[in-house]
Amino acid sequence: MRLWSIHPKSLDTKGLVALWREALLAQKVLQGETVGYKNHPQLIRFKNSDNPLLSIGVYLQVVWIEANSRGFNFNREKINTHIKGEIPILLDVTDGQLEYERSHLLNKLKSRDKERYKSLYNQEHLEQHSMFKIVDGEIEEWEIVDKSFT
Secondary structure, three states: OOOOOEOHHHOOHHHHHHHHHHHHHHHHHHOOOOOOOOOOHHHHHHHOOOOHHHHHHHHHHHHHHHHHHOOOOOOHHHOOOOOOOOOOOOEEEEHHHHHHHHHHHHHHHHHHOHHHHHHHHOOOOOOEOOOEEEEOOOOOOOOOOOHHHO
């Protein structure tokens, strides 16, 4: 499961579809509707928020907006919490985590979407998902680090 801190607009088609599926799975876990993945590290920041279901709903809403802008027909009704108006910033993310995810994404794109890889490679920073506020810090403690691209 990968719940990216970077904005979904940076993802290729395969990554965006996978994110939608995985975030819906995360929502089911947070609703107590599945026994698998309940201790997955990617869920920690949502579980630790003041309102985990609202947090994952906001997260999914941004993914849905990006998918919709690309012409995908993701079912918005699958989002448990529908957010109206501006999406509030709910959670912090470290700049170290964003840099790690940038490297992780570039590693994936190098083989599966060379054009997107080229367009993102020279960007020093990728925009964060709009529900996150950037704070100083290292890679998040919950991240399982792949040393091959750090």
